[in-house]
Amino acid sequence: xxxxSQDPRHKITKRxxxxxxxxxxxxxxxxxxxxxxxxGQGPEFLTYFQNEAQLEKSRLLSDRFSAERPKGSFSTLEIxxxxxxxxxxxxxxxxxxxGTAYGYTFGSGTRLTVV
Amino acid sequence: GNSxxxxxxxxxxxxxxxxxxxxxxxxxGYPSLFxxxxxPGEGLQLLLKATKADDKGSNKGFEATYRxxxxxxxxxxxxxxxxxxxxYFCALVSGTxxxNLFFGTGTRLTVIP
Numbered sequence: 001x002x003x004x005s006q007d008p009r010h011k012i013t014k015r016x017x018x019x020x021x022x023x024x025x026x027x028x029x030x031x032x033x034x035x036x037x038x039x040g041q042g043p044e045f046l047t048y049f050q051n052e053a054q055l056e057k058s059r060l061l062s063d064r065f066s067a068e069r070p071k072g073s074f075s076t077l078e079i080x081x082x083x084x085x086x087x088x089x090x091x092x093x094x095x096x097x098x099g100t101a102y103g104y105t106f107g108s109g110t111r112l113t114v115v
Numbered sequence: 116g117n118s119x120x121x122x123x124x125x126x127x128x129x130x131x132x133x134x135x136x137x138x139x140x141x142x143x144g145y146p147s148l149f150x151x152x153x154x155p156g157e158g159l160q161l162l163l164k165a166t167k168a169d170d171k172g173s174n175k176g177f178e179a180t181y182r183x184x185x186x187x188x189x190x191x192x193x194x195x196x197x198x199x200x201x202x203y204f205c206a207l208v209s210g211t212x213x214x215n216l217f218f219g220t221g222t223r224l225t226v227i228p
Binding site for chain 1: 160
């Protein structure tokens with residue numbers, strides 16, 4: 001297992017288009033998280049899954065954002081009708097339960113640029 | 116609520132200098148504390164962690180001690196190298212059943228030869 005994988009690494013899209021990102025967590029990790037990191041800031045929590053269930057969503061996650069984790073394996077994050085303010089690095093992380101004891105393993109992220 | 120405050124950067128040091136990056140926190144419950152490092156163009160990597168008061172996390176010459184009385188988790192290294200140049204994030208997970216990390220804004224470290 002090579003860790004948490006994210007695809008694509010970079011995405012440039014025109015305003016108003018839809019984009020979808022994929023995250024493949026470490027296989028034995030039950031929890032999967034999405035974070036957003038804007039330039040010069042720390043990552044901000046968006047949502048998390050325990051197995052296939054989406055258990056928490058931040059108010060940062062507007063109606064244009066949707067995340068899924070079918071079958072409790074990989075996850076997708078879709079942004080509809082992208083806006084320039086969506087430009088950021090989108091990070092995925094996974095952890096075992098309890099994550100507090102072992103920390104979280106992050107992927108390399110998907111950098112989104114909306115032009 | 117939960118929050119993490121880091122010293123503002125950027126920090127520029129000469130090779131072999133002593134490093135301190137300050138981090139203080141507020142949290143509900145009893146948090147676990149982390150330092151993550153982000154090298155240019157890469158994702159976050161866990162550097163070290165501490166899960167209870169007075170624990171010392173250490174890795175790659177970096178250390179941080181969980182100080183409950185001062186709500187601090189300062190990162191230190193005795194002799195930095197050029198390869199330590201990166202952005203360092205202090206983070207916490209708070210309380211039983213906590214679900215996500217709260218991050219500071221990050222401190223950019225540049226080490227010059």
